[in-house]
Amino acid sequence: MIKKILLAACFLGAQLSTRAQQLHVLKISNSKELQAFLRYTGKDIPFISGHRGGVNKGFPENSIPAFENTLKHTPATFEIDPRLTKDSAIVLMHDATLDRTTTGTGKVSDYTLAELKQLKLKDVEGNVTEYRIPTLQEAITWAKGKTVLILDKKDVPFEMTANIITKNKAEGHVMITVHTAKEARWYYDRNKNFVFEAFVKTPEAMASYEAAGIPWSHIMAYVGPDNKPELKPLYEQLNKRGVMCMISTAPTYDKQADAAARTAAYQAIIRDGASLIEADRSIEAATAIKDLVPAKSGKQRFFGKK
Template sequence: MKRILLGGALLCATITGFAQSGTHVLKIKNAKQLREFFRYTGNDIPFVSGHRGGINKGFPENSIEAFANTLRFTPATFEIDPRLTKDSAIVLMHDATLNRTTNGTGKVGDYTLAELKKLRLKDLEGNLTDFRIPTLEEAIIWARGKTVLILDKKDVPFEMTAAIIKKHKAEGHVMVTVHTAKEAKWYHERNPEIVFEAFVKTQKALEEYEQENIPWSHIMAYVGPDNKPELKPLYANLNKRGVMCMISAAPTYDKLPDAADRAKAYRAVIEDGASLIEADRSLEAGAAIRPLVPAKSPKKKFFVTRK
């Protein structure tokens, strides 16, 4: 495998192995298919989830433009960060303040949606772009038929999150992050179609989800940021329940200074038992794990390239 160079948005297609002339979409039409997509089979296609929507040069985090750019190079889901505005709209913004990622200042919650829409987003190097802050609703509408959005837990009340998913009949392409089994139970009792990215970092947490009667068919398990041998028993227990497991490289392997070391670490995450990687460097991670895609898989029907 060639040394991977992240030279910005136009990561070389000869490295990634993916064509730049199309869009890599996840062909998932409804919640039943989403549950099938995340069901562990032992012969699944590894893929990436873009942390904060994927963070690549020229494309700001939590922007629809960043999602679209990533899908030009690799299939992906996207973890995004919904936050409330002063007038109770829901926008995408990781931080509680605007300073780092926009040309605005102060708290997101001190501005109306109209005021926020006047701001411009910065990329990861702090360069100002022409891209604007999207609403969650805009992202949900855009993502249908293309990808899956995973809503992180910020300051949006559960009631509002459940309501917007129901309004858009988005259970087939919008997932909810839950930190505990009780949070999952809250959503599941109100909408049994919702699929979760669930924090299941320990055997104790696994048992808590079972005690709350959360169906394993509705769970993709986040097991932590470190690829460590101690995860093997947890992988086995989750996999036998049909659950895929995810490691987030954002606080760990994404920060390695050398591109070759990052690629090696991404591949090791999949080789050691995880089914997908959440990464800031979505293009690099997608390129690194491409050689691990099996020649045949029951999941191939979900991975489509559109011209």
């Protein structure tokens, strides 16, 4: 009897451990599904995009462990920062220099990939961790079936960005940040399956994307860092075109010292018309907007656990 009880306890412990490690994932397999996930319907599920991969204590920005830590709490996409090494590998690093986020010093571009892999990453408080600098290839491979990566514009040539996504057939789980319609057109001409996080902060910018012939089905709009009444007509025009809108709280509301004020700001962003929030505080922002998720949504099919 004692042996049976012990075996049952071990089995239950293993089950609980497995559940604890489950990740919230986005079930998106290809570009068409990504476009459907991002299409504004009016009954969408608001969600979080982790700025720099999410910036949470103990988990360095732009690292796969940081992505996984966020996904243990909430489904999310991740904005990440590709940079070139001395030997033309692509790694994830926000700054052009190593000092703030690693145990190294100097420019990323002065080191080979092998040299950078010897360094350790620091978390948001400057604590050295056991984690290493990932390559973009490692991130793309890891992300498939779990989340969507959004590549910010740093020092990687457009051609290299287009090639690595196409080579990996990753159009369904890797998006490209574009600042102008001209940039979007360059990518779209090379691969009609690319999907963009596009800077659309004004009616004039919106008109430029239409003039360039970029399908709105391929665009999620970044409208700026401030939640302000002036955005309402822009939301309306973009939503009519089926476009979701995003506010980044990283340079604004994430920096507020008061947690209650941050929560109120995150909630107001969704209530006032944005569909998603790009936040450093990815887990905190997700918790704040949890009660704003509609009881029923056709988008539920894209959310799951793994």
